[in-house]
Amino acid sequence: MHLKLPVAVKGKTTLDREQFQQTINVPYVNVPVECIQTSKWKNALLTLPSMKNVRDLQPVSKTHKQVLLDPDVIVTKEDAIKMMPSIAKYIEESFDFMDLGVKYENYSIEQVIKAILPDDLGKDGPINTGSGYSLIGHIAHFNLKDAVLPYKHVIAQVVLDKLVNVKTVVNKLHEIDSVHRNFDLEILAGEQNTIVKCRESKATFQFDFSKVYWNPRLSTERERIVKILHHNDLVFDVFAGVGPFVVPALMLGCNVYANDLNPESVKWMTINLKTNQSKKFSNQYHVFNLDGREFLRTIVFPRIESYQKEILDDKEKRWCLSDNKIVILMNLPDIALTFLDVFPEWLEKDCEDRQQWILPIHIHCYTFSKAENTDEDIRSRLKTFMPNISDQQISCRFVRQVAPKKDMMCAKIVLFDKKHNDEDHPSKRFKNDSSE
Ligand SMILES: C[S@@+](CC[C@H](N)C(=O)[O-])C[C@H]1O[C@@H](n2cnc3c(N)ncnc32)[C@H](O)[C@@H]1O
Structure with a gap:
């Protein structure tokens, strides 16, 4: 029901719970x-x-x-x-x-905040004034607009009062702009504890929210990627954060190579991989603290070459793994496309058995687009970094809207996918030819 909101609390920066009695x-x-x-x-x-x-x-x-x-x-x-x-x-x-x-307990968070905020701020609802929040473990995380800042402590107290699992309320101090994609936080109410535990994709994650990147609004996207992974896929995550892609991948039995430039992310990712690793599989994880380009050049490309060779040289592996794939994840949407420039370097390098490679490589590279035609925009930007890529090798997918005219998108680039259209591909030759 619509409760009449008390007028005496309007514009107050301290919380007077008694005023909500009626x-x-x-x-x-x-x-x-x-x-x-x-x-x-x-x-x-x-x-x-x-x-x-x-x-x-x-x-x-x-x-x-x-x-x-x-x-x-x-x-x-x-x-x-x-x-x-x-x-x-x-x-x-x-x-x-x-x-x-x-009394106060019988009002919703939105009702109390609406009653307190001046009408010009609250008219579009508290969510639209920037007081919408995300929940990460025991933390409620706000990104308050400047006009709402005088009311930040009272808003935080309301959330702390009304959400039993919330023990700490924080506000992001400014836009994410640091290299490590974390942001300065101000603790507005509750315990001074930013080390959270939360669950996603059947895994438990632990990290210090004030020092690493974690966005609960990406959970659907991360779960979508996890669903397309299979046991024995080889997964590289160039910008892995605390491991929301690679931890579930490891649990599925993928072999995982994970990298992040932020040492704090690497620390928590290692803990998360270790605590979630399933005893069911003997697959391995490897963690690196490198710049993305260096990781691609010195870890990803050499490992792909040796892995493809191992499979080519080993009949049994060819049989077992010919339906698997190599997945490269690149979630740093502001600049991830620019890191694709190391692929032409690698692909143009001489490598005698590359034409024989069995496993396709799927690159999932995230980016933002403000264009009317996001697909066209992404393809043309992508081709500045990978000029020899054909249109058939690229597909673009909408992920989420991050601002009124700004979409997060995922560009998928497929390399070495010969086996679906090439009857002569080793995987087919092998499966069709029992004499081999
Ligand atoms: C948008 S976050 C994504 C993290 C994780 N994949 C996720 O979905 O939560 C991007 C990550 O890239 C890392 N990063 C930023 N610049 C980097 C670089 N040049 N090389 C490697 N990692 C980088 C940041 O520390 C951050 O953890």
């Missing part, structure tokens, strides 16, 4: 207990935070309960009968109105 007049009906657990109530029930809408009668009855109804929906006894004809008999007998005391 009495409301609500309809109710007394019904036998067996009528409670049915769906006949539809939208008629009074729903307020921390308020039971099914209560004991006074004096207590073993057979009947009192059900509170929403006064915005049920104005008359006839409304109640119309909405719930199957209990018309009880409505006829007992429908009435009662005064009910409401």
